[in-house]
Amino acid sequence: MGSMFSPLTKNIGIDLGTCTTQVFVEGRGIVMSEPSILATDERNRKTIAVGHAAEQLLAKSPETVKIHRPLLNGVIADYNVTRTMLGYLLSKCVRSVQRLRIMVGVPAAASNVEKRAVMEAIFQAGAKEAYLIETAAAAAIGAGLPVYDPVGNMVIDIGGGTTNIAIISLGGIVLSRSIHLGSLDFDDAIKEYIRQQYAIVTEDSTLEEMKIHNGSAVLPLEDRGYYFTGRGIDDGLQQEVGVKSSEIYRVMGKPLVKILDLAQDVLRETPPELAADIMERGIVLTGGGSMLHGMDQLFSQELGVPVVLAAEPELAVARGTGKALHDREKLGALIEGAERIYRRRF
Numbered sequence: 195m196g197s198m199f200s201p202l203t204k205n206i207g208i209d210l211g212t213c214t215t216q217v218f219v220e221g222r223g224i225v226m227s228e229p230s231i232l233a234t235d236e237r238n239r240k241t242i243a244v245g246h247a248a249e250q251l252l253a254k255s256p257e258t259v260k261i262h263r264p265l266l267n268g269v270i271a272d273y274n275v276t277r278t279m280l281g282y283l284l285s286k287c288v289r290s291v292q293r294l295r296i297m298v299g300v301p302a303a304a305s306n307v308e309k310r311a312v313m314e315a316i317f318q319a320g321a322k323e324a325y326l327i328e329t330a331a332a333a334a335i336g337a338g339l340p341v342y343d344p345v346g347n348m349v350i351d352i353g354g355g356t357t358n359i360a361i362i363s364l365g366g367i368v369l370s371r372s373i374h375l376g377s378l379d380f381d382d383a384i385k386e387y388i389r390q391q392y393a394i395v396t397e398d399s400t401l402e403e404m405k406i407h408n409g410s411a412v413l414p415l416e417d418r419g420y421y422f423t424g425r426g427i428d429d430g431l432q433q434e435v436g437v438k439s440s441e442i443y444r445v446m447g448k449p450l451v452k453i454l455d456l457a458q459d460v461l462r463e464t465p466p467e468l469a470a471d472i473m474e475r476g477i478v479l480t481g482g483g484s485m486l487h488g489m490d491q492l493f494s495q496e497l498g499v500p501v502v503l504a505a506e507p508e509l510a511v512a513r514g515t516g517k518a519l520h521d522r523e524k525l526g527a528l529i530e531g532a533e534r535i536y537r538r539r540f
């Protein structure tokens with residue numbers, strides 16, 4: 195493998211997320227974090243903006259612009275848009291002459307077809323070598339867990355559209371589960387509540403802000419109000435409403451319970467000697483969704499296990515994919531890879 199030593203080869207880890215795409219370049223760290231959004235001009239179907247720039251267009255919502263969110267529940271929903279978005283984002287991170295070796299995280303529940311689509315998108319975006327790793331394994335590595343040691347490590351990665359849970363030991367996955375449920379489902383639960391309770395509809399960005407600023411996974415000590423404007427369902431008029439933290443806490447309970455149930459199932463199925471390690475060493479939470487206020491406290495209370503939030507939890511998967519690429523010889527069982535044998539133009 196002479197190419198391994200080529201100075202032009204760049205190891206790149208990507209968290210191709212439902213909400214955010216993050217790029218880790220070996221030697222530089224996280225170089226990009228952009229919303230997984232692409233905008234096209236409807237008149238000629240051309241791409242006009244990607245990431246933050248596309249998000250800004252969304253706010254202005256001109257009629258000639260169509261906004262695409264090519265990922266759903268952690269997997270590719272629109273292949274062509276994903277390929278274009280990835281190619282564009284990568285072109286901003288690396289020089290075209292560089293030989294790219296790329297690793298991307300995929301949920302445990304991704305089908306072979308879904309995995310092939312990710313692999314193909316990586317090649318089409320310019321990679322010479324493409325690798326996949328389960329999202330939760332990448333998160334554990336990115337969070338700095340001792341995944342090679344003969345101890346049980348448990349990680350729960352709560353993203354926008356998926357939650358991935360894994361038990362890792364001796365450089366391999368002992369058990370992993372994923373569910374099509376994440377922090378976007380908290381937004382949906384709040385949206386539905388506001389619609390029913392106040393007969394108001396509001397922007398997705400407002401719902402997200404409400405969740406981040408006033409949401410809580412545990413009963414909030416201080417019941418603060420969040421004031422926002424929305425459009426009345428009956429009269430179409432703008433009106434201001436205040437929603438309390440305790441209301442937001444209550445409506446998020448349903449999706450939260452499903453994530454807790456999955457974590458409980460995983461713990462129940464974990465071999466006893468590894469379960470004992472986890473009871474002692476605790477569980478690590480990663481992913482943007484884990485940053486919800488009180489999430490670690492809730493998991494700890496309900497599972498009866500110490501729980502810690504990783505440092506910069508939203509970056510763990512991207513960091514982990516990059517680190518795993520560097521250690522890919524050691525992590526044979528954890529990753530799938532292929533070298534491009536044909537060249538197509540992006």
Ligand SMILES: Nc1ncnc2c1ncn2[C@@H]1O[C@H](COP(=O)(O)OP(=O)(O)OP(=O)(O)O)[C@@H](O)[C@H]1O
Pocket residue numbers: 209210211212213214215267268269352353354355356357376377378402405406481482483484485486487508
């Ligand atoms: N401080 C915060 N409190 C609560 N939620 C947050 C916070 N910060 C970010 N989030 C939520 O995290 C989610 C995005 O997390 P992340 O970037 O890990 O997901 P993703 O990787 O795009 O999704 P997936 O892994 O499901 O494909 C968003 O729904 C966002 O609202």
